[in-house]
Amino acid sequence: MMSCRFTQRYQEVDVSNKLTQEEKATYEWQIWEPDFGEEGQEKLKNSAALVSRVGGLGSPVAYALAAAGIGKIVLAHGGNIKNSDLNRQILMTHDQLDKPRVECAKRRLLELNPALEVEAIPENVTEENAADLVGKVDVVFDCAPLFQERYAMNKACVEQGKPLVDAAMYSMEGRVTIIIPGETPCFACIYPEFPEGWKREFPVFGAVAAIAGNIAVCEGIKILAGFGTILAGYMLQYNARNMEFKKLKLKKNDSCPVCGDL
Amino acid sequence: MNIKISYYGQSRQLAGKGDEQLDAEDNVTANAVLKILSEKYGEAFSTLVLSDEGVLRKSILLSVNDEITDPNQTLSDNDELSLYPALSGG
Ligand SMILES: [Zn+2]
Numbered sequence: 001m002m003s004c005r006f007t008q009r010y011q012e013v014d015v016s017n018k019l020t021q022e023e024k025a026t027y028e029w030q031i032w033e034p035d036f037g038e039e040g041q042e043k044l045k046n047s048a049a050l051v052s053r054v055g056g057l058g059s060p061v062a063y064a065l066a067a068a069g070i071g072k073i074v075l076a077h078g079g080n081i082k083n084s085d086l087n088r089q090i091l092m093t094h095d096q097l098d099k100p101r102v103e104c105a106k107r108r109l110l111e112l113n114p115a116l117e118v119e120a121i122p123e124n125v126t127e128e129n130a131a132d133l134v135g136k137v138d139v140v141f142d143c144a145p146l147f148q149e150r151y152a153m154n155k156a157c158v159e160q161g162k163p164l165v166d167a168a169m170y171s172m173e174g175r176v177t178i179i180i181p182g183e184t185p186c187f188a189c190i191y192p193e194f195p196e197g198w199k200r201e202f203p204v205f206g207a208v209a210a211i212a213g214n215i216a217v218c219e220g221i222k223i224l225a226g227f228g229t230i231l232a233g234y235m236l237q238y239n240a241r242n243m244e245f246k247k248l249k250l251k252k253n254d255s256c257p258v259c260g261d262l
Numbered sequence: 263m264n265i266k267i268s269y270y271g272q273s274r275q276l277a278g279k280g281d282e283q284l285d286a287e288d289n290v291t292a293n294a295v296l297k298i299l300s301e302k303y304g305e306a307f308s309t310l311v312l313s314d315e316g317v318l319r320k321s322i323l324l325s326v327n328d329e330i331t332d333p334n335q336t337l338s339d340n341d342e343l344s345l346y347p348a349l350s351g352g
Pocket of ligand 1: 187188189256258259
């Protein structure tokens with residue numbers, strides 16, 4: 001069945017770390033999910049995710065991953081907390097203004113889940129560090145504001161065959177798609193050219209960003225645990241102004257300079 | 263014939279509306295409609311949507327009736343054309 005093509009877990013994880021009794025109690029309500037169970041929880045525990053920037057999208061992504069019991073999160077985000085971050089970057093707190101974002105995010109994640117391993121890298125993704133960062137994890141969440149970061153992350157994921165969950169937002173809208181290298185269109189297939197006139201500061205509510213972030217984590221959990229049907233090759237687009245949600249089928253570019261040879 | 267246009271992302275902000283109806287000539291292409299809209303909404307809209315050659319920019323997804331397509335597509339009466347400029351995070 002075609003729809004099952006992407007439902008297998010993409011990266012094999014060594015599930016050598018078994019669940020403790022305390023973890024079985026903590027995650028009881030999601031272990032009750034029949035498609036997931038203790039086996040799914042064990043896969044999450046033994047998995048690592050990269051979250052590129054813990055801003056409006058990446059904060060709810062990292063928080064939901066921590067709550068779900070993923071084993072390790074690598075956070076990559078430079079800079080210090082500003083007042084104008086606080087409406088949407090929900091891992092940032094007022095008492096940490098002017099202090100590093102990744103450190104605040106790490107503290108908040110560990111308050112929620114002390115068993116979580118957090119690697120906090122005070123840098124944004126670049127062409128230089130993308131391959132290294134992607135190499136540390138099983139799945140990547142792209143939540144970055146700059147298209148340069150997104151293209152660099154896409155290239156590293158395609159080269160390493162790692163699944164990429166791409167989340168984006170603007171105004172009252174958001175989008176999520178999954179890139180499975182060699183199977184789906186990649187980010188450069190979807191947007192072959194850098195957007196002209198893109199402004200990196202734009203209107204948005206934290207709640208609108210968090211919709212995309214939480215959809216992204218639903219997809220990540222399914223990728224890691226291997227169940228359900230993911231948004232591979234489809235762009236989910238929502239408009240919170242009228243609550244219109246739609247899925248658009250994306251097209252691969254056979255001459256894509258990034259994934260055309262796969 | 264009648265074409266419905268839906269704007270997303272920055273195109274919505276620059277058009278100042280989410281959707282509208284347009285009376286267009288029969289067999290018009292999607293790109294020809296984008297040129298009409300670019301004249302209507304001015305330079306910022308035009309720069310976002312069209313390249314220097316007057317073709318839809320590749321940083322924008324275009325759909326007709328919710329199917330992603332290319333700007334050469336010929337439109338039919340009551341088709342819905344939607345523009346989705348690339349979005350990001352922050
Ligand atoms: Zn590609």
